[in-house]
Amino acid sequence: MKKIVKLLVIFVVLLAAAGMVFAGGEEEAAAVSSVDAEANLAASLAVDVSVLTAADGQQLIKIGGESRPIPARPADPSALPETDPLHWWDMEFAGWNSVKTNIPDSPKDGAIGKRITMIVHGDHPWTTACTTGAQKVADAYNIDLKILSPNWDLAVQNQMIDQAINERPDMILLIPLDAKTAPQQARKINKAGVPLILFNTLPSAEAMDYAIAWTGPDDFGQFRVLSRLWADALGKEGGVAYVQHAPGGSPYFARCFGPISELSEYAPGITVLDKQAPGFEADKTMQLVSDWLTRFGDELKGICAADDSSQALGIYEALKKAGREDVVVIAAGNSKVGMDLVKDGKIYAITYQTAEGDGALAVKTAADWFNGLEIEPVRYLPQHMITIDDVEDFYPPQW
Amino acid sequence: MNATVAIGFTLILIIGQLDLSIGTIITFSAVVGLGLKEYVGFGLSVPLAVLAGAMIGLINGLFVAKAKISSFIVTLGMMTILQGTVYTITGGNSISLATPDAFAVSDWLAYMFIPLITPRVLITLILVVAASIFMRRTKIGRNFYMVGGNVQTAWLAGINTDRYTIAAFVISGTMAGIGGVLFSMESAAATLNMGNSSLMYVISATIIGGTAMSGGKGGVFKTFMAILTLDILYNGIILFGLGNEVKIFLAGIILAGVVLYEAFTAYRREKVLGQRPELMKELAAQEPRS
Numbered sequence: 001m002k003k004i005v006k007l008l009v010i011f012v013v014l015l016a017a018a019g020m021v022f023a024g025g026e027e028e029a030a031a032v033s034s035v036d037a038e039a040n041l042a043a044s045l046a047v048d049v050s051v052l053t054a055a056d057g058q059q060l061i062k063i064g065g066e067s068r069p070i071p072a073r074p075a076d077p078s079a080l081p082e083t084d085p086l087h088w089w090d091m092e093f094a095g096w097n098s099v100k101t102n103i104p105d106s107p108k109d110g111a112i113g114k115r116i117t118m119i120v121h122g123d124h125p126w127t128t129a130c131t132t133g134a135q136k137v138a139d140a141y142n143i144d145l146k147i148l149s150p151n152w153d154l155a156v157q158n159q160m161i162d163q164a165i166n167e168r169p170d171m172i173l174l175i176p177l178d179a180k181t182a183p184q185q186a187r188k189i190n191k192a193g194v195p196l197i198l199f200n201t202l203p204s205a206e207a208m209d210y211a212i213a214w215t216g217p218d219d220f221g222q223f224r225v226l227s228r229l230w231a232d233a234l235g236k237e238g239g240v241a242y243v244q245h246a247p248g249g250s251p252y253f254a255r256c257f258g259p260i261s262e263l264s265e266y267a268p269g270i271t272v273l274d275k276q277a278p279g280f281e282a283d284k285t286m287q288l289v290s291d292w293l294t295r296f297g298d299e300l301k302g303i304c305a306a307d308d309s310s311q312a313l314g315i316y317e318a319l320k321k322a323g324r325e326d327v328v329v330i331a332a333g334n335s336k337v338g339m340d341l342v343k344d345g346k347i348y349a350i351t352y353q354t355a356e357g358d359g360a361l362a363v364k365t366a367a368d369w370f371n372g373l374e375i376e377p378v379r380y381l382p383q384h385m386i387t388i389d390d391v392e393d394f395y396p397p398q399w
Numbered sequence: 400m401n402a403t404v405a406i407g408f409t410l411i412l413i414i415g416q417l418d419l420s421i422g423t424i425i426t427f428s429a430v431v432g433l434g435l436k437e438y439v440g441f442g443l444s445v446p447l448a449v450l451a452g453a454m455i456g457l458i459n460g461l462f463v464a465k466a467k468i469s470s471f472i473v474t475l476g477m478m479t480i481l482q483g484t485v486y487t488i489t490g491g492n493s494i495s496l497a498t499p500d501a502f503a504v505s506d507w508l509a510y511m512f513i514p515l516i517t518p519r520v521l522i523t524l525i526l527v528v529a530a531s532i533f534m535r536r537t538k539i540g541r542n543f544y545m546v547g548g549n550v551q552t553a554w555l556a557g558i559n560t561d562r563y564t565i566a567a568f569v570i571s572g573t574m575a576g577i578g579g580v581l582f583s584m585e586s587a588a589a590t591l592n593m594g595n596s597s598l599m600y601v602i603s604a605t606i607i608g609g610t611a612m613s614g615g616k617g618g619v620f621k622t623f624m625a626i627l628t629l630d631i632l633y634n635g636i637i638l639f640g641l642g643n644e645v646k647i648f649l650a651g652i653i654l655a656g657v658v659l660y661e662a663f664t665a666y667r668r669e670k671v672l673g674q675r676p677e678l679m680k681e682l683a684a685q686e687p688r689s
Contacts, residue, residue, distance in 0.1 A: 123644070151646075153596040155400060156633075158586065163634070177590075180495035184505055184587040206497035247491030247591055277491065 037109035044110030044371050049140050049364055054356040055398045060133060061357065061364050062382045068221055070096050082257055083264040085224075090205050091179075091253055092220040095378040098208035104195050108372030111141040114170040116366055118145060118359070119160050121175045121201070122152035125399040126335075126355045130200070133356025134173075137363040145363065154181060161185055165192040170370070173362045175200045179250050182207035195369065199362035202250035208377065212369055215361045218380040219254035222351040223332070226385055227259030228266055229349050230302060230330045237269035238301030241292050243285055243315065244277035245306035252277065255306040255332055273300060278314075280307060285314025286321075293322045305331035308338025308350045316346050334386055336397035343391050352384035355398050400425070400582040402523045402626045405601045406530045407456075407574030409622045410567045412605055413534075414547040415614025416463060416470040418568065420455065421601060423481035424575035425594025428452045429583035430485055433494045441504060445580050452576020453569050455481065460568030464561040470568075485591055493590040501587045508585045519581055526574070530619040543567065548615025603650060604629055607657050629653075 052060040073089050074080060080087040118134060120127050131147050138145035148164070150156035154177050164172050165188070172194050176182035182203030189196045190210035198207060200216040208214055234240070242259070245251040256275055263270050273296050278284040285305075292300055305311040308331035319327055331338055333350030341347040361381060369375050386394055404421050411418045432441075432448030439447070455477065462473040508519045516524075534540035545553040546563045554560050575594070583589040608625030610617025629650070636646050 154586070154590060154593050155582065155596065159634075178493050178588065180493035181586045181588040181590055183495060183497040184502065184585075187502065188509075204495055204497060206495075244491075247486060247489075252491060 037107075040110035040112050041108060041371060042110070044112045044141060044367065047111075047140055047367075049137055049360075049367075052136050052140065052360070054133060054354055054360075055129070055396060056354075056394045057396075058354060058357075058394065060136060060354075060360045063361065063379055068218065068380065073097060083261055085261040085265070088220065088253065088257060088261060091202065091250060092258075093378075094202050094205040095208035095214045098205065098377055100377075101209045102190050103210075103212055104193060106369050106372045109370065111143060111367035111370040113142060113144070114366075114370055115144045116146070116171045116173060116363065117164040117167065117169040118147045118173040118362070119157060119164060119175065120147065120149050121157075121177050123149055129355035129399040130359035132359070133354075134359030134363045136356070137360045137367065141363075141367050143363065143367070150177065152177065154178060158185065161188060165189060165194055169194065171195045171197065171366045173197050173199060173366060176203045176207065177201075179203045179207075183210070186210035195366075197362055197366055197369075200358050202254070213365055213375045213377055213379060215365050215379040216358055216381060217351075217353050218383060219251055219332075220258045221380070222353070222383055222385075223255055223258035224262040225383060226330055226349060226351055227262045227304070229385055229387075230259070230304065230328060231263055231267035231270060233328045233348055234267070234270060234302050236267035239271050239273040239296060239299045240302040240304065241273045241289075241296070241300060242275035243288065243303060243305040243307075243311050244275055246279065247277055251306055251332070255304070259304055270302075278311075280310045282310045282314040282317065285311045286318045287314075289315050289318035290321065293318065293324065300327060302328040302330070305329065307331065308333040308341070308347065309335040310337075312338055312341055312347060316341060319346075334394060334397065335399055339386065339391055339394060339397050342386060342388055345388060349385050349387045352382070352386050352394065354381060357381055400578040401597055401600050401604065402623055403526055403578040403581065404575050404597055405604055405622045405626055406526055406619050407567075407571030408601050409605050409608070409610050409617055409619050410530075410534075410543060411470075411571045412547075412610045412612060413543050413614060413617050414564060414567045415550070416564065416567065417474060418456075418459065418470065418571045419474040419598065420459060420477040420481060421571060421575040422594035422596075422598040423478045423485070424452045424455050424572055425579035425582070425597055426485055426589070426591065427455070427481045428576035428579035429589035429593055430489060430494060430591075432580040433496055433583050433589040434488070436496060436501070441500075441584075445584075448580045449573060449576040452579070453573040456569040456572020456575075457565065459572065460565030463568065464564040489591060491591070493588060495588045497587060501584075505585050505587045508581065519585060522577075522581065526577070527619055527623045534619055544615055546614075600629075603654050607653060609657075611661070 049061050050059065054060045070093055071086065074086050077087050077089040116138065118131070120131065127149065135145060148160045150160055157177050172189050174185065174196060176185060176198060179202060182198065183206040186196055186198065186203070186207040187210050196211045198211045198214045202216070202219065242256045244256045260272060274292060276288055278288045289303065303315055305315055312329070312331045315329055329347045331347055331350050332353065333339065334352050338347060338350045342350055358381060361379060365375060365379055404425065408418060408421055428448040428451055431451045432444050435444035435447055459473055459477055462468050463470045509517050511517050534543065542553070542558050543563055545556065545558060546560050550560050579594060582593065604625040605622045606612065607629070608617065608622035610622060632649065633646055636649065
């Protein structure tokens with residue numbers, strides 16, 4: 001046993017030493033690449049990423065949401081009932097009223113040749129598509145993009161943040177694993193003087209103070225639009241249930257309380273029968289929906305799912321077994337499973353949430369910042385609902 | 400965090416039991432510590448959170464020692480109950496303390512007053528050294544090994560085995576509580592699954608560190624070294640830009656290698672002990688049967 005421990009220690013020390021040599025080499029290369037700032041800026045500004053496309057043939061970078069109206073913040077949103085859309089103001093519009101702290105000035109020397117570390121949340125087909133999109137934009141700007149994945153482990157993500165800070169990249173792009181731990185993570189990066197852009201998952205509002213910007217899907221906005229479509233399909237009446245996202249993150253709230261608060265005004269005849277978070281396994285969702293069908297019977301007219309792959313499959317299986325074709329299902333998308341179900345008429349509508357565009361938008365925003373362009377505090381991906389009418393336009397799926 | 404939690408888990412394994420609830424005790428203590436901070440301040444919320452971990456350990460220990468239920472079943476049940484409790488009391492929302500005093504505590508815990516040594520590291524080191532001395536140099540500590548080695552012999556030797564079993568679970572819960580509180584204070588937040596990944600990591604590190612799953616053998620310091628080794632290995636993998644899949648693969652290979660090596664040495668020892676040279680010679684001299 002002692003021999004094994006000794007061998008292990010020698011092996012890891014060699015591994016760490018070799019890693020440090022690699023890291024040192026990268027720093028040298030970066031120093032050599034910073035030559036003529038003005039020429040680099042001009043070349044960077046000339047890069048056109050609008051021609052890039054995602055795997056589904058859609059334009060890769062399409063910034064949306066500029067015209068989304070931002071209502072005035074109530075004095076105390078939490079005092080309002082959960083069915084009031086303004087109750088969710090701090091979460092839905094996180095970042096729009098942020099007080100930026102210690103944000104470094106743009107070097108205005110161009111994005112070409114910059115080193116960016118992207119820390120995502122975990123391994124998943126969505127993440128693969130997201131990083132593919134990010135890499136496409138990075139390649140266009142000749143950015144050295146390093147991608148790290150903590151595989152859904154907060155302690156590992158914190159460790160990766162420390163490592164990224166030590167490597168002194170030109171920018172860190174971060175998907176916070178949890179909205180509530182994001183402020184301290186963002187603050188740490190900010191204190192170290194490394195520019196930061198948060199993306200994809202909405203963090204707590206405080207985290208926005210330490211980041212140049214946040215980019216990603218307008219989850220609340222998308223679900224407000226989706227829920228209106230759903231209500232129309234339901235004739236603005238009937239009982240509905242929500243299959244929720246994992247507790248803790250912004251999608252948990254946006255994809256359940258977004259529609260609930262929206263429909264309380266748009267379709268007050270729709271009643272919430274239940275809401276549960278069964279996780280992301282199809283069999284658990286199937287069990288949940290089967291229980292709902294037993295408990296509520298014909299009263300259940302619609303189901304809103306936070307995920308259009310495993311959860312949607314579970315819903316479909318449960319409805320098929322019960323012989324219910326009248327239940328109107330909507331979900332957050334747009335995975336291959338979800339789009340196939342829309343195509344077959346099993347799901348009424350899903351949100352268009354480009355995974356490649358998500359990663360691409362974060363890198364594009366970083367490039368814009370290096371290029372000295374004005375960056376709005378929040379940059380949304382475009383809003384769109386995919387129905388049977390246009391689902392073909394989004395094939396082949398991104399993930 | 401994992402090193403602190405592993406102290407208690409090593410003790411559990413030494414007495415031949417298992418504690419699957421350490422991950423959720425981490426989460427629960429973190430939620431209690433940060434949730435109560437608003438009302439009573441860190442001065443009281445932190446001890447209460449650690450106490451909560453100890454109480455959960457006590458309940459586990461009582462069921463295992465007195466009701467004679469398998470520790471696997473008891474702690475599996477506790478794990479599920481705690482997860483549900485956490486979701487219920489938080490309403491599915493993580494707890495954040497984005498306030499100047501919380502940030503100050505967080506900064507202090509991560510402040511390197513000596514290169515590589517932060518207060519959080521120092522606390523862990525003190526606990527590891529204290530636990531190692533306790534286990535090796537005190538009679539009570541050595542009795543844990545005796546209980547794990549052979550519970551009947553320990554009982555016949557006059558050791559109150561139930562008391563040691565309960566104590567091991569209480570220490571395990573306390574350490575998980577301390578780990579959870581420290582991690583949440585450094586993150587200035589408590590998430591609802593922050594301890595989930597610790598369970599497998601701590602089990603792996605404890606076994607790799609040489610603590611026998613059958614009990615009676617192992618040590619806190621060895622577990623600590625195994626955690627450091629695994630951490631360096633994982634960091635090396637990240638520095639090389641290798642993916643998480645490589646990390647999981649290597650972790651599995653190392654664990655399998657250590658377990659196989661353990662099995663091989665046990666087999667060799669048994670073979671040597673069980674051999675009767677004179678009988679072997681006699682057997683070899685016999686004519687083969689036709």
